[in-house]
Amino acid sequence: MKRSGAAAARAHILRGAHEPGELHRLLVDRVQDYAIFAIDPQGYILSWNAGAKRLKGYTADEAKGKHFSMFYLPEALEAGTPVRELETAISTGRSEDEGWRVRKDGSTFWASVLITALIDDQGQLLGFAKVTRDLTERRAAEVAVRHSEERIRLLIDSVTDHAIFMLDRTGHITTWNTGAQRIKGYTADEIVGRHFSTFYTEEDQADGKPARALGIAESTGRYEEEGWRVRKDGARFWANVLISPIREADGQVVGFAKVTRDLTERHAAQERALEDARHIAAQDAARAAAEQRAAEMQEMTERLHAQTTELARRSEEAEKANRAKSEFLAAMSHELRTPLNAIGGYTQLLQLGIGGPMSPEQTEHLERIQRSQRHLLGIINDILNFSRVEAGQVAYELGAVEANEVMEAVAPMVALQAEAKRITLEVAECSEPLVATADRAKVEQVLLNLLSNAVKFTPEDGQIELTCGRTDDHVWISVRDTGIGIPSEQLETIFAPFVQVGRSLASPKEGAGLGLAISRNLTRAMHGDLTLESREGIGSTFTITLPRAR
Numbered sequence: 311m312k313r314s315g316a317a318a319a320r321a322h323i324l325r326g327a328h329e330p331g332e333l334h335r336l337l338v339d340r341v342q343d344y345a346i347f348a349i350d351p352q353g354y355i356l357s358w359n360a361g362a363k364r365l366k367g368y369t370a371d372e373a374k375g376k377h378f379s380m381f382y383l384p385e386a387l388e389a390g391t392p393v394r395e396l397e398t399a400i401s402t403g404r405s406e407d408e409g410w411r412v413r414k415d416g417s418t419f420w421a422s423v424l425i426t427a428l429i430d431d432q433g434q435l436l437g438f439a440k441v442t443r444d445l446t447e448r449r450a451a452e453v454a455v456r457h458s459e460e461r462i463r464l465l466i467d468s469v470t471d472h473a474i475f476m477l478d479r480t481g482h483i484t485t486w487n488t489g490a491q492r493i494k495g496y497t498a499d500e501i502v503g504r505h506f507s508t509f510y511t512e513e514d515q516a517d518g519k520p521a522r523a524l525g526i527a528e529s530t531g532r533y534e535e536e537g538w539r540v541r542k543d544g545a546r547f548w549a550n551v552l553i554s555p556i557r558e559a560d561g562q563v564v565g566f567a568k569v570t571r572d573l574t575e576r577h578a579a580q581e582r583a584l585e586d587a588r589h590i591a592a593q594d595a596a597r598a599a600a601e602q603r604a605a606e607m608q609e610m611t612e613r614l615h616a617q618t619t620e621l622a623r624r625s626e627e628a629e630k631a632n633r634a635k636s637e638f639l640a641a642m643s644h645e646l647r648t649p650l651n652a653i654g655g656y657t658q659l660l661q662l663g664i665g666g667p668m669s670p671e672q673t674e675h676l677e678r679i680q681r682s683q684r685h686l687l688g689i690i691n692d693i694l695n696f697s698r699v700e701a702g703q704v705a706y707e708l709g710a711v712e713a714n715e716v717m718e719a720v721a722p723m724v725a726l727q728a729e730a731k732r733i734t735l736e737v738a739e740c741s742e743p744l745v746a747t748a749d750r751a752k753v754e755q756v757l758l759n760l761l762s763n764a765v766k767f768t769p770e771d772g773q774i775e776l777t778c779g780r781t782d783d784h785v786w787i788s789v790r791d792t793g794i795g796i797p798s799e800q801l802e803t804i805f806a807p808f809v810q811v812g813r814s815l816a817s818p819k820e821g822a823g824l825g826l827a828i829s830r831n832l833t834r835a836m837h838g839d840l841t842l843e844s845r846e847g848i849g850s851t852f853t854i855t856l857p858r859a860r
């Protein structure tokens with residue numbers, strides 16, 4: 311039967327290793343990863359294994375007999391390290407050390423060195439066993455980790471706009487960076503060891519928020535929040551907070567990393583932006599409302615303008631029509647007067663008997679013709695007068711007009727007619743000279759019209775009274791009669807042209823119904839007025855008011 315290679319090697323070793331000492335020698339000799347060698351009590355190398363050769367570069371022949379201090383750097387030699395290590399090994403049994411050692415080629419390696427003092431049963435020092443391992447790679451890795459840790463620490467520390475720090479399991483602060491100091495105001499000395507709830511507001515503390523935050527971070531892997539936090543000086547700031555749990559390999563939470571940002575500015579900016587947005591919205595609404603109102607106003611203005619234009623157009627039309635009417639009346643009455651005057655002239659010729667003698671009957675007829683002619687001429691004159699006043703063709707010569715003088719001048723003109731009806735005509739003496747500013751002839755015309763009416767519409771044995779007076783600004787003259795009066799519903803209409811009480815086409819009264827219309831027009835044109843008080847069956851009082859002269 312053929313045996314496998316490995317089994318053959320095993321058999322060879324077992325065959326060669328007849329005794330334990332031989333086995334140990336082989337073991338030591340063949341180990342490659344450890345330099346294992348013996349030195350005498352003075353430090354000279356006695357033995358040398360394969361690992362030693364591999365590690366230090368010397369063959370056994372080169373190394374044996376040499377002093378072991380040749381593996382140390384000059385600084386270590388100067389500091390007496392090799393001697394001290396042996397002393398330590400002698401006094402304590404062993405000496406352990408890590409440090410730089412030198413190879414044959416002059417290169418260095420990081421060595422872990424264990425020196426064991428070899429003492430026999432009698433307590434005699436036989437030498438030392440030295441086991442050296444090359445930990446250069448492991449050390450490099452450690453250094454790299456340390457460097458990277460250091461870099462991270464420096465990085466974290468250099469961050470100024472984030473507070474980055476660690477908490478232990480219970481929330482006590484263990485590290486502190488520059489940003490934390492800047493944002494929260496505490497130095498590391500002041501805050502490390504204190505509980506992180508210090509940063510919360512009193513309300514949040516009372517509410518148990520800090521503990522809840524850690525609980526959530528632990529159970530969900532993170533806790534993030536924005537809210538008010540408190541600085542060392544008590545001022546509040548708007549913080550964005552992120553808490554992450556830190557776990558061991560077995561998942562056990564050993565602490566927390568906390569990153570806090572100060573968003574006060576951003577928060578304020580957001581609030582401002584929000585406020586601005588609200589403001590703009592309000593302004594927009596107000597503007598829209600204002601525009602709406604403006605549009606309505608504009609529309610109203612346009613409507614008003616259209617109405618005004620329409621009104622102006624109509625009033626102009628009315629004006630035109632009125633002018634045309636006045637012009638017609640003026641032209642017509644003027645044309646009528648010429649033949650009427652001719653009638654008057656020829657009846658007078660007949661009366662004078664120029665065309666031969668007249669019988670009494672003819673004379674009587676002639677008189678009737680004459681009365682009618684005069685009556686008609688009166689009406690025509692009234693119409694002409696009225697149309698002139700209406701058309702504004704009348705000129706006013708304003709001056710001082712004394713009330714009593716006018717009354718004294720006009721009263722006699724109706725005296726005969728009054729006497730014929732046994733009407734008493736009283737003219738009161740004014741208590742003081744009352745002077746109005748007016749056109750005297752026009753005032754007399756108006757007063758004459760009022761007095762004639764009073765006589766006309768007052769039955770026999772009645773009374774007519776002329777009185778005068780003044781207010782601060784006006785002078786007035788009243789004509790009061792005990793006549794038939796005017797029905798209350800006609801007190802105003804009676805001043806309109808062609809209006810007469812009880813007038814109908816079947817029973818035209820004397821006159822044209824123009825006297826009062828003309829009179830009121832004249833007084834008003836002189837900045838005065840003509841008013842009336844009357845009771846049917848009792849009498850009427852017409853009052854002329856004129857501006858008082860100063």
Ligand code: ADP
Pocket residue numbers: 759763764765767768791793794795796804809810811812819820821822823824825826827850
């Ligand atoms: P006329 O006298 O030519 O008719 P007026 O304008 O002077 O025109 O008067 C209009 C009408 O007013 C008269 O017809 C009459 O009916 C009424 N009137 C005027 N004065 C008086 C008065 N003193 N008493 C009663 N009625 C009067």
